[in-house]
Amino acid sequence: IxxxxxxxxxxxxxxxxxxxxxxxxxxxxVALITGVTGQDGSYLTEFLLDKGYEVHxxxxxxxxxxxxxxxxxxxxxxxxxxxxxxHHGDLTDSTCLVHIVSQVxxxxxxxxxxxxxxxxxxDMSEYTGDVDALGTLRLLDAIRTCGLQDRVRFxxxxxxxxxxxVAETPQKETTPFYPRSxxxxxxxxxxxxxxxxxxxxxxxxxxxxxxxxxxxxxxxxFVTRKITRAVADIHLGRQECLYLGNIDAxxxxxxxxDYIEGMWMMLQxxxxxxxxxxxxxxxxxxxFVEKAFGVTGRKIVWEGEGVNExxxxxxxxxxxxxxxxxxxxxxxxxxLLGDPAKAKEKMGWxxxxxxxxxxxxxxxxxxxxxxxxxxxx
Ligand code: NDP
Ligand code: GDP
Numbered sequence: 001i002x003x004x005x006x007x008x009x010x011x012x013x014x015x016x017x018x019x020x021x022x023x024x025x026x027x028x029x030v031a032l033i034t035g036v037t038g039q040d041g042s043y044l045t046e047f048l049l050d051k052g053y054e055v056h057x058x059x060x061x062x063x064x065x066x067x068x069x070x071x072x073x074x075x076x077x078x079x080x081x082x083x084x085x086x087h088h089g090d091l092t093d094s095t096c097l098v099h100i101v102s103q104v105x106x107x108x109x110x111x112x113x114x115x116x117x118x119x120x121x122x123d124m125s126e127y128t129g130d131v132d133a134l135g136t137l138r139l140l141d142a143i144r145t146c147g148l149q150d151r152v153r154f155x156x157x158x159x160x161x162x163x164x165x166v167a168e169t170p171q172k173e174t175t176p177f178y179p180r181s182x183x184x185x186x187x188x189x190x191x192x193x194x195x196x197x198x199x200x201x202x203x204x205x206x207x208x209x210x211x212x213x214x215x216x217x218x219x220x221x222f223v224t225r226k227i228t229r230a231v232a233d234i235h236l237g238r239q240e241c242l243y244l245g246n247i248d249a250x251x252x253x254x255x256x257x258d259y260i261e262g263m264w265m266m267l268q269x270x271x272x273x274x275x276x277x278x279x280x281x282x283x284x285x286x287x288f289v290e291k292a293f294g295v296t297g298r299k300i301v302w303e304g305e306g307v308n309e310x311x312x313x314x315x316x317x318x319x320x321x322x323x324x325x326x327x328x329x330x331x332x333x334x335x336l337l338g339d340p341a342k343a344k345e346k347m348g349w350x351x352x353x354x355x356x357x358x359x360x361x362x363x364x365x366x367x368x369x370x371x372x373x374x375x376x377x
Contacts, residue, residue, distance in 0.1 A: 030104060031048050032104050034058045035157070044110060111154065133185075155266060156208070161183060162187060162191060166178070169337050194207050224253065232366035240320065243327070252336050254353065255358050275343045278337070291355070292362070301321070
């Protein structure tokens with residue numbers, strides 16, 4: 001009797017809708033997104049609103065503007081009665097996570113919030129672990145604290161960075177992990193805590209092991225967006241030279257809009273499972289650069305370590321791209337190439353946008369945005 005008296009209020013905390021059957025609860029279609037202000041969060045919000053969801057996002061308090069990617073959605077809310085709500089919170093703050101989960105009573109949670117930059121994770125390793133690893137645990141525990149573990153479906157933003165020093169190519173769901181950065185190691189914890197809670201508490205929780213995905217909304221310090229912004233600025237005469245690190249690294253790059261649809265699909269299956277989302281193609285950073293400058297008809301002269309002499313060909317009208325060791329990482333992931341066969345077979349998921357279309361869309365958006373002084377992020 002004593003233990004029931006102690007446990008009962010804790011177990012029921014925040015489960016305001018316990019009178020609803022599971023079917024009635026889930027039919028409400030209420031999504032909670034961490035990382036809603038990020039690239040994927042913004043596309044996912046648009047996608048879920050179109051599907052009739054009520055969408056709640058967690059944003060961080062910031063002294064500068066951090067809602068640029070979702071501003072257009074939020075503005076429309078007043079005019080069209082869009083069901084989109086924002087809550088201040090942080091993945092390092094358990095109390096706020098419990099409050100938000102309790103208040104929102106979500107049917108689906110998408111955990112996209114993260115310190116998502118690999119290079120920065122070497123400089124901020126503890127913080128990256130706190131947010132990307134323990135943040136995932138905190139959110140899963142918030143669901144349990146609210147007594148919602150049987151009702152909420154949980155998506156975890158896992159990553160191809162888990163493969164790191166790859167054990168086989170292409171990489172699929174069964175390929176062993178060998179992360180190569182504090183980011184990858186933190187995400188490895190996130191991956192396993194999701195598997196563990198699924199097995200321990202029978203939660204519907206999935207890992208999407210997503211290979212790199214880009215868009216005009218990609219953060220400016222990721223290599224694709226850094227390149228396409230440079231193409232725009234060089235085209236408009238605002239920049240002269242582009243500085244990069246390891247141009248031989250190979251990535252499997254897709255379009256973010258295709259990938260967020262796959263996230264949603266993972267939460268609509270009969271059983272929770274982990275899925276790789278990838279294009280099945282890999283390209284070097286060097287070829288991304290060449291393709292991107294090709295959109296504006298420019299050729300490259302490579303300068304710096306291991307490539308041409310500085311200044312060689314400089315007069316020929318070619319664009320200068322210079323290797324700067326500052327952008328090298330202490331440990332590098334040289335090759336990523338995903339096998340999306342399981343996602344295709346079980347969910348019917350396939351990427352729609354190919355490499356050329358992705359590069360072109362990003363370059364065109366950056367040129368148009370630069371002209372209007374209106375670029376995301
Ligand atoms: P972004 O970097 O664009 O967005 C990250 C989001 O997380 C932002 O909204 C950011 O808020 C938020 N965030 C950062 N720290 C915290 C914190 N302490 N508490 C709460 N929120 C926080 O990433 P993407 O949209 O590209 O990626 C989404 C997720 O998918 C991330 O977890 C990423 O690691 C993962 N992923 C991404 C891949 C990709 O290629 N894009 C590939 C595989 C996985 P703010 O805007 O305030 O900074
Ligand atoms: P990541 O795959 O999550 O690390 O995504 P990034 O876009 O940050 O990096 C992709 C690859 O590009 C990595 O192998 C980087 O080492 C390489 N790269 C080369 N130059 C740069 C650069 O200037 N910035 C970034 N971010 N990456 C670079």
